[in-house]
Amino acid sequence: MNLLVLEDTDFISESQAKVTGRRLRHLLDINKVTVGDSLKAGRLNGLMGTAQVLHIDSESIHLDVTLTERPPAPLPLTLILALPRPKMLRRILQTIATMGVKKLYLINTWRVEKSYWQTPWLADTALRQQLILGLEQGGDTQLPEIVIKKRFKPFVEDELINITADSKSFLAHPKADDPCPMAFNQPSTLAIGPEGGFIDYEVEKFVEMGFQPITLGSRILRVETAVPVLLSRLFS
Numbered sequence: 001m002n003l004l005v006l007e008d009t010d011f012i013s014e015s016q017a018k019v020t021g022r023r024l025r026h027l028l029d030i031n032k033v034t035v036g037d038s039l040k041a042g043r044l045n046g047l048m049g050t051a052q053v054l055h056i057d058s059e060s061i062h063l064d065v066t067l068t069e070r071p072p073a074p075l076p077l078t079l080i081l082a083l084p085r086p087k088m089l090r091r092i093l094q095t096i097a098t099m100g101v102k103k104l105y106l107i108n109t110w111r112v113e114k115s116y117w118q119t120p121w122l123a124d125t126a127l128r129q130q131l132i133l134g135l136e137q138g139g140d141t142q143l144p145e146i147v148i149k150k151r152f153k154p155f156v157e158d159e160l161i162n163i164t165a166d167s168k169s170f171l172a173h174p175k176a177d178d179p180c181p182m183a184f185n186q187p188s189t190l191a192i193g194p195e196g197g198f199i200d201y202e203v204e205k206f207v208e209m210g211f212q213p214i215t216l217g218s219r220i221l222r223v224e225t226a227v228p229v230l231l232s233r234l235f236s
Contacts, residue, residue: 001026003139004041004051005132006065011043017051019061027061042141043067044132071141075100075235076187078163081227082109082194086119088224090130095224097134097144099231105163107149109202111194117150156205164189169211172230173203174220176213183236190234192226 004027010017019027027033035053041063042048049067056062083106084092096104108117120126127146135141149155167187170180174197191198191206198206203213216229 001031001136002040003048003136003141004039005044005135005141006041006051006063007044011065012062015065016054017063017065019063020059024059024061028056033061039063040139041065041067042071042139044135044141045143046141047071048139048141072100072139074102074142075231076167076185077101077231077235078103078105078167078189079227080105080107080163080189080191081223082107082192082198083112083116084194084223085113085116086121088222089119089121091224092227093127093130093146094134094137095228096231097131097140098138099228100138100140101231102142102144103147104144105147105149105155107155108152109194110152110199111196122148152202153205156202156209160206160209164210169206169209170234171198171203171206171211171213172216172226173197173213174215176215178212178214180214180216180230180233182233184234185236188234190230192223192230195223 004023006017010019012018033039033053035056037053039051041051047067048069048071051063051065054062054064079096079101081104131144135143167189169189172190172192191211207213216226221229
C-alpha cells in the first residue's frame with residue numbers, strides 16, 4: 001500500500017480518522033506500522049498528505065491526518081474497453097486506476113461472452129474495491145468513473161460522437177497498419193477489443209466515427225497486457 005486511501009466514513013473528526021478491516025490488517029501485517037509512524041494518506045476524491053498513527057488496538061488504527069497536496073494529474077484519456085473475462089477485469093481495473101485513467105466505458109461486442117455480464121464483479125461495490133486498490137498502488141485519490149453499455153450499435157452510433165469530442169480517437173487493432181503513437185500526450189479516446197479483437201463490422205463502425213486503427217506490432221497480446229502497454233506508449 002503506497003497510499004492509505006481514507007473515505008469520508010473513516011473520519012471521526014475534521015483531522016482524525018479510524019481505519020478498520022482490510023486496511024487495518026494490511027497496515028499491521030505488511031506495513032508493520034507502530035504508534036508514532038507517519039504514513040502517506042489521502043481522502044478519496046480529495047487531497048493527499050500524511051497520517052500519523054496515534055493508537056492501535058485489535059479492531060482499529062487511529063490517525064491524525066494532515067492533507068494539503070493535490071493528487072497526480074489524470075491522463076487526458078477516455079478508455080473504451082470490451083468487457084473482458086471477470087478475473088482479467090479485476091486486474092485491469094486496478095491497472096487503469098494506478099495509471100491515471102478517470103473514465104472507462106465497458107461495452108459489449110460480438111466476442112464478449114454473455115456469461116461475463118452475469119459476474120458479481122460488475123456490482124458497484126466490487127468495481128469500487130478494485131479501483132481503490134489501484135489508487136493505493138499508484139498514490140492517487142481520484143476515483144475513476146465506470147459506465148456500462150451493453151448494446152454496441154446504439155453506443156457507437158448515438159453516444160460516441162459526444163464522448164470523442166475534442167479528442168483524438170484510436171482503435172487498438174492487431175491488423176491495423178499504423179503503429180501506436182509514442183508520447184502523444186493529448187486528449188484521446190482509446191478503444192480496446194476483447195480477446196480475439198473486434199470483428200470487421202465493429203472496426204468499420206469505429207472507423208466511421210473517426211477512430212484511427214493502431215497496432216502494437218505483430219505479437220498478439222492479452223487485453224490485460226495491452227492496456228498498460230498502450231497507455232505507456234501514448235502518454236509519457
